[in-house]
Amino acid sequence: MNLPSFPLVYKIKQSNSTKEKKPCLILLHGYGSNEDDLFSFAPYLPEEYTVLSFRAPIALSFGGYAWSNIHEHLENKFTVIKEANESLMLIEESIKLSITKFSLDEKDISLIGFSQGCVLSWAMAINKPNLIRRVIALSGYIVPELLKVSVDNINNLLIFNSHGISDQIIPIIKARESYSLVKKNNPKITYKEYNEGHGINQDNFSDFLFWIKNTSI
Numbered sequence: 001m002n003l004p005s006f007p008l009v010y011k012i013k014q015s016n017s018t019k020e021k022k023p024c025l026i027l028l029h030g031y032g033s034n035e036d037d038l039f040s041f042a043p044y045l046p047e048e049y050t051v052l053s054f055r056a057p058i059a060l061s062f063g064g065y066a067w068s069n070i071h072e073h074l075e076n077k078f079t080v081i082k083e084a085n086e087s088l089m090l091i092e093e094s095i096k097l098s099i100t101k102f103s104l105d106e107k108d109i110s111l112i113g114f115s116q117g118c119v120l121s122w123a124m125a126i127n128k129p130n131l132i133r134r135v136i137a138l139s140g141y142i143v144p145e146l147l148k149v150s151v152d153n154i155n156n157l158l159i160f161n162s163h164g165i166s167d168q169i170i171p172i173i174k175a176r177e178s179y180s181l182v183k184k185n186n187p188k189i190t191y192k193e194y195n196e197g198h199g200i201n202q203d204n205f206s207d208f209l210f211w212i213k214n215t216s217i
Contacts, residue, residue: 007094008055008056010055010094024051024109026109027054031115046212054094057086067117068084068087079146084119084123117140120146123147126147126153127147134215136208139169151182162194
């Protein structure tokens with residue numbers, strides 16, 4: 001089968017599973033980074049998973065990539081809605097191509113997003129509940145303007161959500177507001193705060209790794 005070319009650059013670590021269809025963890029990096037960043041997690045993630053790390057489509061003048069530009073004068077400075085929606089379409093297209101190309105289990109696709117990648121992960125998971133089974137939302141928050149459906153739609157979504165208490169880039173209040181919004185309809189959400197800034201410390205990594213193993217099919 002001849003597949004169209006991928007709209008997003010990616011890195012991949014293949015599953016060691018003998019199953020015909022493989023579970024998959026998809027990594028979405030933060031603003032100014034690239035596909036190599038979160039891919040450093042790959043050696044430590046469960047080996048039965050195919051791990052895909054996508055590069056955001058917007059090349060920044062100082063290096064690195066973004067899912068949307070940042071504008072300080074906007075109330076929601078981290079997300080230019082039009083650009084973020086375009087990135088969401090590219091992510092969805094890339095996931096669907098990956099399911100066919102890499103023999104992925106369409107019922108076991110998970111997103112791991114950090115910072116701006118977390119914003120996109122929240123939106124993708126809420127908007128596409130039939131495509132995304134789990135989301136690991138790290139150091140980000142829900143942007144309501146990116147949601148095409150009600151947050152009530154996520155009662156079956158498996159969620160691990162974490163944030164650094166001393167985060168100076170995205171204040172902890174943003175994560176707490178998102179958690180409060182979600183837990184009304186999804187009380188099974190796992191939410192954790194860490195003595196950390198805008199990053200992922202060892203405790204956070206260990207906790208979400210345990211969560212992934214504990215929620216595997």
